[in-house]
Amino acid sequence: MKQLPIQNKNKSRLFEAVNQSKQKEVLVIRTRLRFVHLSDSHLGYRQYGLKQRLKDWSRATQEIVDYAVKHEVDFVLHSGDLFNSNLVDHTTLIHAIKILNPLKQAGIPFFVIDGNHDRRKGSQSDTANNVLQYLELVDYLGPDGNNLENAIRQIDGTNIIGLGYHGIYLRSKIENFFSQMPDAPNIILLHAAVEHHVAEGHPDISLSELEMLRPKAAYLALGHAHNNFQISDWIFNPGSPEYYRFTDQDYKRIFYDVVLADGVAEVSEVKVHSARSVFSLNVELASTDQATDKVLELLDRENTDNQIADSLVRVVFGGQAPPNLSLAESKAAIEARYSPLYCLMIDNTASPEGAFAEVETSMDELELKMFQHTFSSYDKQAPEVAAFARGIMREILDSGPASAEDAEMIAQHVSSFRRDTL
DSSP states (O other): EHHHHHOOOTEEEEEEEEOOTTTEEEEEEEEEHHHHHHHOOBTHHHHGOHHHHHHHHHHHHHHHHHHEEEEOOOOEEOOOOSSSOSSSOHHHHHHHHHHHHHHHTTOOOEEEEEOOOTTTOTTTOOHHHHHHHHTTSSOOOBBBBOOOOGEEEETTTTTEEEEHHHHHHHHHHHHHHHHHHSSSOOOEEOOOOBTTSSSHHHHHOOOOGGGGGGGGSSSSEEOOOOOOOETTTTTEEOSSSSSGGGGGTTSEEEEEEEETTTTTTEEEEETTTTTTTTTEEEEOOOOOOOOOHHHHHHHHHHHSSSTTTTTTEEEEEEOOOOOTTHHHHHHHHHHHHHHHEEEEEOOOOOOOOOOOOOOOOOOOHHHHHHHHHHHHGGGHHHHHHHHHHHHHHHHHHHHOOOOOOTTHHHHHHHHHHHHHHH
């Protein structure tokens, strides 16, 4: 177990004299640590094919690092998917070095674990995280197979334990990991999808299974889900610092500022101010509507402070398709009036004949009939298959994978679904 010294000015130890039964003064060391917790930075993500989006993810991560340096925290935790891919381009690697160098200069350790995006794959022996560790910009934690010895660091009596990403195999490993953990107080980093907190695909683990770690965990730093959530007083998932999907628009972008005193975490949410604004608008049409006029009217109501400028905009048309519906015309009008960075138009309307145009997601009834016909021997599974297909279609359209590498997670979802369901 590697003991790391604290180098920060704000480090304090509180010494308390405790009068015991023999009236002797016994020195008790009370530890107070302050750290920042972020996750899913996805550096290098050229979202929607835009170079500016690559810069956005770097800028949001830089904001959090700047906060950590300004407030002289003791260390920073990153719970996986620092990069969007395990094949990192040179520009993204330079971004990462520039972002993390201020922490190195300030003597603030940056602990990072693997996520599903940036972990080793196939015959790979090293990833970009190994490069950053070689440059002494990160402390890259993770088990060696099932052995935790090299995954543990210690700061002033508090253990930092990096479990990494294990997907569906986490269930079979968690008991072994727990048995190797030192006694509390421990801060545990884990990249995992928890049941009831998963947007797409299947969970890696249930909350009841995760509870096994509770006796040894003062703070469980989760990653993987891109929207923030907290479970009880010890599990915290900050989500991604930038918007990963249009469907995330109702969740704020945050990271955590944490004070751990005597094994008890006091956690504050901090807003990521540089995150680009996202607007997703559902527009129900009647056959007599002028689609462009209607969508502009609705967007005008949203645009009270000109916040749509430079934002990401998605418009989903539903209802009955007017005869003159033109996505290109509506998109051009939106771009001319509001100047968004990116505008996505989705036609989810029904034609007078009941057919559907190219859509992001279809009406439940039509999908159910389609899958019942196609999978006639799977009648009981048709609703589940239809729901799964809608989720995959939504993920493909939102993420816009440009390569097989980008689409790997989606392919894993499909593979898991076929194995577990069909």
